[in-house]
Amino acid sequence: MDLDLKNKRILVTGSGAGIGKATAKAFLQDGAEVIVNGLTEAEVASCVADLEPFGKVNGFAADLSKTPDAEALYDFATAEGSIDVLVNNVGIFSVKPFEDLTDDEWLSYFNINVLSAVRLARRVLPDMLSRNAGAVVNLASEAAVKPLPQMVHYSVTKTAMLGLTRGLAELTKGTGVRVNSVLPGPTWTEGVQSYFEGLAEQKSEPIDEIVSNYFKNDEPTSLIQRFIEPDEVARMIAFVASSKAANGAGYRIEGGIIRSIL
Template sequence: MDLKLKGRIALVTGSTSGIGAAIAQTLLEEGATVLVNGRDESRTAEAAEKLKAYGDAHAAAGDVSTAEGAQQVVEAARRVGEVDILVNNAGVFTPKPFFEITDDDWETMFKVNVMSGVRMSRLLAPGMKDRGWGRVVFIASESALNIPVEMVHYGMTKTAQLSVARGLAKTLSGTGVTVNSVLPGPTWSEGVEQFVREMAESEGISEQQMKEEFVPRNRPGSLIERFAEPAEVASLVAYVCSERASATTGAALRVDGGIVDTIA
């Protein structure tokens, strides 16, 4: 299926690795020009260079969890052109028992996971509205609905993203700009790999064994009974960013392996 992304310019925050890099690659393969973002300038440039194997990729370094960094990224993007597609993927997670989560932990998680998307949307969505076409996607998580007891502060930010996305979709009603959330389940990214490696070491088993056991043991509601691959998440995101998804807006779309046990 042709997603009709040729000629579109996309910015994917937090796209030097993991799900973000997979989204960037998939959009490039569909013909979009993609701005790759990360906090570190050299790492962002390196990631963009690698992604050039798949299409027209450019680096747009900056820390989108700060107002200054978000503005820096937008300025870099506009040197390439007007952004048609914004994927708010930048995020962090840190397992920590509730009573050990400090005020700084709560604030940092909120700044990175929520305020980055708020700022980037505020900077870029008005231009999409003026041009009569645009796509804004928030990469949330099934943890927005299934709050993980091992990182309540993370779950809180993912729930907040759903509220922001729904509210922004209503704000942009009838403009040709859609706003949606995508909710991945456990996905085999670099951060998750490190987390699983540490769990394996603490239990004295191999990383591969822990990888195979983690989802059935810790997320028993999963219907696929495994980690998803970043490319599987990216496929849904690419569709949501496309011309084909013009009637989908204000939605929370799950690519969670069936973990969320509801039919709506």
């Protein structure tokens, strides 16, 4: 399927690894030009080196929890042209009891998981609206709809991303600009793998057994009963970004965990 992404300029935040890196690769394979972003120069350089065989890719290190860094990333990404697609992917997660979460931790999660998207959308949307073209895709999660008790803080930030998405989409009414969100389910990224490796070591159990039991015990409603691969999410992101009729919606790719017909 031709997604009409050839020569489009794409910015993917938090793309040094995981879903972000897979998304950058997917856009490159569709002929787009991609700007990747990570926290450190080393992370960005490694990502660019891995992705260069697939197309034109550049990278910029920035901490998007800081407004000056977000501004610098935007300036870098638009130095040679306007951004056609912004993918707000950067985010953090952790497993922690609700009663142990401090105010500072809550603020940190909102700063990184929500305000990073606000900072870039604030710059990107006016230009897109002036050109009457462009797309923003915000990464939410199945936890936005089905909050996880062991990750209340993360879940709430992802619910906020759904509200942000619809609110921004309302600003595009009658134009060629679209704002949507994608809701992945549990995805086998480097961060998730590291978490389960630590859990396996802590419990002195084989990691394969712990992963298998995770879906039996923690996510029994999953219809696929496995982790989603980053490239599967990436293809959904590229599809949503390219669809001219998709606006103001949330697109689920969570393996059927959410028991709903919509």
